[in-house]
Amino acid sequence: MIDPWKIHTLVLDVDDTLFPERDFVLGGFAAAGKWLRAQLGVDGFSATATRLFEAGLRGRIFDESLDAMDVPISPELVGELVVAYRSHQPTLTLFPDAARLLSRAVGRVNVALLTDGFEAVQRNKIEALALDPRIELRVITDALGGRNFWKPCPEGFRLVMRRYPGESGGYVYVGDNPRKDFLGPRALGWRTVRIKREGGEHSTYVANPDEEADIVVTDLTELSQHFGWEENGR
Ligand SMILES: [Mg+2]
Incomplete structure (x- = not known):
């Protein structure tokens, strides 16, 4: 039996977490x-x-x-x-498990995006995925002041905490790249999840203990269990 995490804010990486880059x-x-x-x-x-x-x-x-x-x-x-x-204006589709997780999460907890990459490029991706009006807080770290603000810089994560105040252990960050994704949120007391998909860009990377996430999943719908959300329902 899994003891569910008490989560209030779910924050998601974009590239290779929500769609195939x-x-x-x-x-x-x-x-x-x-x-x-x-x-x-x-x-x-x-x-x-x-x-x-x-x-x-x-x-x-x-x-x-x-x-x-x-x-x-x-x-x-x-x-x-x-x-x-x-x-270029991309044509992109969410991974099916990402689409399912989002439909369970939006309206239930705070949901935000936090992504590196050039601002205009990331905006185009988010728009192509139709996440633009659906997820209110979309942190493109580049827009905070350039490359120095890209992960593992914790500043983007702090911004989420200011926007959605709460217990630090109630924030969850989901990403696919242990080299940079989890160091910032871990330092702030967040929980972290690594999505490791077959053939993923970073899926074979063996992370050392301080850069690895709390849990590793191969399908984002597994998180419903960790969050204590019913599988049926929505
Ligand atoms: Mg990524």
């Missing part, structure tokens, strides 16, 4: 590829970048893709591709 990435490659075709008449960027991404490359995909396509690389060209990637 891969969908945003592939949509971004398609937008960048479209731009390149229109500008230089070169085809195949999206397919090349996708192949490199699926092979596990991170960080240098734009340069490496152009290189593989024999397109001369310049910082300006890469910059334009990055702009096309970041500014």
Whole structure:
């Protein structure tokens, strides 16, 4: 039997917690590829970048893709591709278990989002997921003052506490990346949950004890049990 947590405020990471970030990435490659075709008449960027991404490359995909396509690389060209990637209007869908958790949580406890990433990009994602009016408090850490405010900085979590005051143990943060997600909320006395999905970007990462969450789940609907919410009902 699980002794339920007395939770009053549920705070959720966005990328790879509520939706597959891969969908945003592939949509971004398609937008960048479209731009390149229109500008230089070169085809195949999206397919090349996708192949490199699926092979596990991170960080240098734009340069490496152009290189593989024999397109001369310049910082300006890469910059334009990055702009096309970041500014595209994504089509995104919540993970089914995330959608179920949200429909149980909204109206029952305070619900907030807390996400890193460039402000405009994160806004587009939140809007594409139709979370914009549904979740009132949406903390994009970047908007608090740039990269220094990204996780593990605790400032975004403090903002949630000011907006929804309560017992520190009644706040829960759900995220997928132990390298940065849980250090801030843990320091403030929050409970933490790691969602570890099959094939997830950080799912094979072995966290050390001070960065790991209190519990690890493979499906967010498991949380209803931990929170003492009935499975039937809503
Ligand atoms: Mg994440």
